[in-house]
Amino acid sequence: MSAPALQRHTATQESAWVRWSLIGLALVFMGLFLVLPLAAVFTEALRKGWDAYWEALKEPDAWSAIRLTLLTAAVAVPLNLVFGVAAAWAIAKYEFRGKAFLTTLVDLPFSVSPVVAGLVYVLVFGAQGWLGPWLDSHGIKIVFAVPGIILATVFVTFPFIARELIPLMQAQGNEEEQAAIVLGASGWQTFWHVTLPNIKWGLIYGVILCNARAMGEFGAVSVVSGHIRGQTNTMPLHVEILYNEYQSAAAFAVASLLALLALVTLAIKTWVEWRHERELRAAAEMPPERPLAAAPSSTGA
Amino acid sequence: MSAPKRVLPGFHLTLGYALLYLSLVVLIPLSALAFKTFTLTWPQFWEAVTAPRVLASYRLTFGASLIAALVNVFFGLLVAWVLVRYSFPGKKIVDALVDLPFALPTAVAGISLTALLAGNGWIGQHLEPLGIQLAFNPNGVVIALIFIGLPFVVRTVQPVLEDTEKELEEAAMCLGATRWQTFAKVILPTIAPALLTGFAMAFARAIGEYGSVIFIAGNMPMVSEITPLIIIGKLEQYDIAGATAVASVMLIISFMLLLVINGLQAWQRRKS
Numbered sequence: 001m002s003a004p005a006l007q008r009h010t011a012t013q014e015s016a017w018v019r020w021s022l023i024g025l026a027l028v029f030m031g032l033f034l035v036l037p038l039a040a041v042f043t044e045a046l047r048k049g050w051d052a053y054w055e056a057l058k059e060p061d062a063w064s065a066i067r068l069t070l071l072t073a074a075v076a077v078p079l080n081l082v083f084g085v086a087a088a089w090a091i092a093k094y095e096f097r098g099k100a101f102l103t104t105l106v107d108l109p110f111s112v113s114p115v116v117a118g119l120v121y122v123l124v125f126g127a128q129g130w131l132g133p134w135l136d137s138h139g140i141k142i143v144f145a146v147p148g149i150i151l152a153t154v155f156v157t158f159p160f161i162a163r164e165l166i167p168l169m170q171a172q173g174n175e176e177e178q179a180a181i182v183l184g185a186s187g188w189q190t191f192w193h194v195t196l197p198n199i200k201w202g203l204i205y206g207v208i209l210c211n212a213r214a215m216g217e218f219g220a221v222s223v224v225s226g227h228i229r230g231q232t233n234t235m236p237l238h239v240e241i242l243y244n245e246y247q248s249a250a251a252f253a254v255a256s257l258l259a260l261l262a263l264v265t266l267a268i269k270t271w272v273e274w275r276h277e278r279e280l281r282a283a284a285e286m287p288p289e290r291p292l293a294a295a296p297s298s299t300g301a
Numbered sequence: 302m303s304a305p306k307r308v309l310p311g312f313h314l315t316l317g318y319a320l321l322y323l324s325l326v327v328l329i330p331l332s333a334l335a336f337k338t339f340t341l342t343w344p345q346f347w348e349a350v351t352a353p354r355v356l357a358s359y360r361l362t363f364g365a366s367l368i369a370a371l372v373n374v375f376f377g378l379l380v381a382w383v384l385v386r387y388s389f390p391g392k393k394i395v396d397a398l399v400d401l402p403f404a405l406p407t408a409v410a411g412i413s414l415t416a417l418l419a420g421n422g423w424i425g426q427h428l429e430p431l432g433i434q435l436a437f438n439p440n441g442v443v444i445a446l447i448f449i450g451l452p453f454v455v456r457t458v459q460p461v462l463e464d465t466e467k468e469l470e471e472a473a474m475c476l477g478a479t480r481w482q483t484f485a486k487v488i489l490p491t492i493a494p495a496l497l498t499g500f501a502m503a504f505a506r507a508i509g510e511y512g513s514v515i516f517i518a519g520n521m522p523m524v525s526e527i528t529p530l531i532i533i534g535k536l537e538q539y540d541i542a543g544a545t546a547v548a549s550v551m552l553i554i555s556f557m558l559l560l561v562i563n564g565l566q567a568w569q570r571r572k573s
Contacts, residue, residue, distance in 0.1 A: 014480055018480075019387055022379060022382065022383055022387070023383050023387055023389050025379060026376075026379050026380045026382075026383040026384075026395075027395070029376050029379070029380070030380065030395060030398060030399075033447060033448055033451065034398055034399075034401050034402070034448075034451075035398070036417060036423070036424075037405075037410060037413040037414050037417060037448070038401065038405070038413070040413045040416050040417050040422075040423065041409060041413045044413070044416050079322075082318075083318070083319060083322045083323075085315075086314075086315040086316075086318045086319045086322075087315070087319035087323075089311060089315040090312060090315040090316035090319050091319075093309050093312075094309075094312050094316075096312075096316070102319075102320075102323075104559070104563060105323060105327070105328070106323070107559070108327055108331075108559070109327055111505055111509075111555040111556070111558060111559040111562075112331070112509065112552065112555055113508065113509025113510075113511065113529050113548075113551055113552075113555065114509060114511055114512070114529075115509070115511050115529035115530075115532050115533060115548070116334070116509070116529075116532070116548045116551055116552055116555075119334070119532060119536065119544060119545070119548050120330040120331055120333055120334050120548075121330055122536065122541070123330070123333040123334060123337050123541070123545065124329070124330050124333045126541070128541055129333070130333060151326075154326055155326055155327065155330070158326060158327060174308070174309060177309050178308050178309065181308055181309060181310070182308075186310075187309070187310035187311050190309070191311075209403065209404075212403070212404045212406075213403075215406070216404075216405070216406025216407065216408075216409070217406070218406060218407050218408040218511065218512030219407070219509075219510075219511035219512050219529065222511075222512075222533070223533065223536065235406075236406050236407075236408040236409070236512065237408075239408050239409065239412065240408055240516075243412050243516065248416070251412060252412065252413075252416075255406075255408070255409040255412060255413070258405070258406045258408075258409045259405060259409055261404075261406075262401060262404035262405040262406070262409075263404075265404040266397050266398070266400055266401065266404050267397075269397070269400065269404075270393070270396075270397040
């Protein structure tokens, strides 16, 4: 990302006029499509002043939506974290048949519409679904209740951590782990003391993206939630209800918390990239030869 | 990875756990959709997926997704180009901001874009006197999908653009090419696979998108109703069979797009 030295590369540099027009056009586009919506969230949230803002957040239904969102993320993220590490270990460290296919399957939830993701859980656990009658006779409620919300969230955030770790661990190879094993370390020791320090930035990166999506998921959760105020409403669903009831300021107040979450996520993400880059450079690993495995392509379709 | 294969422990444990979890969370629920679809009779299925209102929703969903993905190819390339090639104040912040659509919950994006573009919004109030309406019609759908898809193009093109060899451009220059010719004949072919991949990803994401669209679309049947909303509508009327039929069409299209994207990525790796 280093800027080319301006004078030296005049042959492959556009004229200043072209350069600044392109920069200007890009900035106008980004301003209109990204900055303005972000600014609008906070402006609309504070339209009726700080008092109304706090009132909207202190309201019991808003508060229970916040708690449910936190609970959902607190269950979904660790589940996908354990899966992500296990899948990345199996895929990156070994050769086996069907590996490419398995890697594709890991990405599958990204290409399924969130609404379809919610629907499949209704088909499994709903009243007319596979397990519906059995669950009903045992008094267990999954769909239109909290477990369904968590399951749908687990589905849509399924690939985040795995797809961050797989290329990273593949790029790092097996040599360090093999050395540790040969020197007498156990499998767990090797993982904790050799692998984990090597993948920690990719891990943090995956976790914060997974968390952001888990807290912000709307479509899938909307299908399985049942929209019971104070019980099965996550923050994004609460935003929808308030908005549809024309309580715009209150809707934007709750939305502003989610927007803050997004900003914090971006800040941590940028910080992780910066730390990772610095570590790589400190390790003097010929920076241009080794693209940052953790950096881009994080959230594919 | 040509080293002796299974020196490291944990192969069966990790692979077994990954497969079990994958099956429980993803594969079995998705197969429920297939099984449910097969319980429908053919006329039932056909009627559900080809009703005029459903056909109109396909046209809107695919049309708007296509337009949005094309807009994103153009502006995504522009943003990636500016971020890789030039330096300007605030570049780091702009770079970080590109990922905002990944991080911002879609419902928040939806109500915020609506607030901006509605007749009394910051932008809408200046456009309405001119007779331009961007919210509560298909235009709004396209705008929401542009927002959602932008990072896919930028983040796939950016690393490839960083890796392009300056020497090729210098050679083109020495051979008398103009800067534009160099871009069109040397740079563009190099980044074409990445650009196409980004396009396909943005398109695939746009087709399934729900949260950001429903607030701004207006959701008028036959006019501005997207396919995921049709599924929700059928579910709310307890028409689970109909919802399943439409969902299975969407799922098949998603699978095909996933295959296309995988193919494009393989092409990209071969090229680089």
